[in-house]
Amino acid sequence: MSAYSLVSSFLSYVFTTIIYLFIFSVIALIYMDIKRANRGEKTGYDFDELDTAEMLEDEPVEDEPETPKEKKHKPSAILRTVKSREAKECGMKAAYRIGEKGAIIGRGKDCDISIKDMYLSVEHFQIWHEDGLWYIGDMGSKNGTFLNEVRLKKVKTLYDGDEISFGGLQVIFEEEA
DSSP states (O other): OOHHHHHHHHHHHHHHHHHHHHHHHHHHHHHHHHHHHHHTOOSOOOTTTSOHHHHHHTSOOOOOOOOSSOOOOOOOEEEEEOOOHHHHHTTOOSEEEEOTTOEEEESSTTSSEEOOOTTSOSSOEEEEEETTEEEEEEOSOSSOEEETTEEOSSOEEEOTTOEEEETTEEEEEEEOO
16 A cells, blocks of 8 residues: 555545535534424514614613602613624614613623623623713623723723623613713
């Protein structure tokens, strides 16, 4: 047996194995997608299906009852999702309302805003309102939180129009008047 036939036999086995692995991974992806559909999970959010006004009506904000004498403005903000393939795959809504108590954003079920993305930490970052200003802070996430393309290393003040990036997703912070 010559060296040429030995090498060609070896390479044919390697390429055959690669092809089988590829076919197996495609079948596994199809199986997972069918399994998710059978459980009734959303496979992605259609951004054009609902407009932002309808989306915000579905999310009640817990407010304390106001007395007639004191009708003070309760601070609130909106995180508008930047449309992307990643956001659609994670099932993100078009917008999320944040009340004066703030919100913890992450992958965990106990988060105020829970997003199913494998690049998010269980508790990734938080936003809160204090002394008339909005703040953002990373909660020790592995992949980091970015404010206007700069990684957060400490608590920062949020301003209307700021871009928040986390795990390949992006939202725009909008303070409600």
